[in-house]
Amino acid sequence: MPGARDLPHPDAASLVLTDVLFALSDPSRLALVRRLAQGPLEVAACQPTGGEVPKSTLSHHLKILREAGVVRNVPEGRQRYVSLRWQDLDDRFPGLLGAVLGTTGEEDPGGSV
């Protein structure tokens, strides 16, 4: 197993509500979360649509999201995939993410694209 450079992720049960709310309270982070709601993205693709941000800054925001348990960051070849921990979040704080994303959870989950 050639170098497992996995980053630490809190497990679903130990997520802290205020940490999650804080992570989501930043406009640029929330914007990213909205995009992640549509599917995983590699880190480079997490750049805000339009402007470029220094790598270290982007990495910092990803860290806040990851440590709060909002996002999962897994290595894949020489890149990394960032994905929303929707299920875990919903297990721990039912309805929260849906409310933040503006969906109450009542609408067609697998709607026609």
Added chain:
Amino acid sequence: MPGARDLPHPDAASLVLTDVLFALSDPSRLALVRRLAQGPLEVAACQPTGGEVPKSTLSHHLKILREAGVVRNVPEGRQRYVSLRWQDLDDRFPGLLGAVLGTTGEEDPGGSV
């Protein structure tokens, strides 16, 4: 009309999600919001259960909550009543407050203690 010393409150339609999330992301503020969910409190009663906090500090937290539109602060004689803007919040961000407070809205509101 003897001195209307009303504080500014954003109206329901103009509430900003990240501001609300930020206001709720502080543990002491969130704790207060939970208590307010059970009914209005006068400012003095907003002191954290157990410890005393300087008046100016408490006032600051109330200001963050008020400016985010989470709370309403209305003068009443020589004191002020602080109340949760549950309805306004729910109109603007359906389900959010319920999710934060840990109730999806489905359970018995007046459950047996």
Added chain:
DNA sequence: TTTACGGTTCCAAAATTTTCGAACCGTCAC
């Protein structure tokens, strides 16, 4: 009116967060 009360505002210090360049680390291509 004078004084006590309940609270907000003002201001500055302390703490935390944000930003970003530079150094570093694994992985893949040459």
Added chain:
DNA sequence: GTGACGGTTCGAAAATTTTGGAACCGTAAA
């Protein structure tokens, strides 16, 4: 191996938030 890539970590500066004392403002009681 050597080098380019994709990203994280480190460290320090800039910006924002938190804290708390002092001054101030209306209201109600003396």
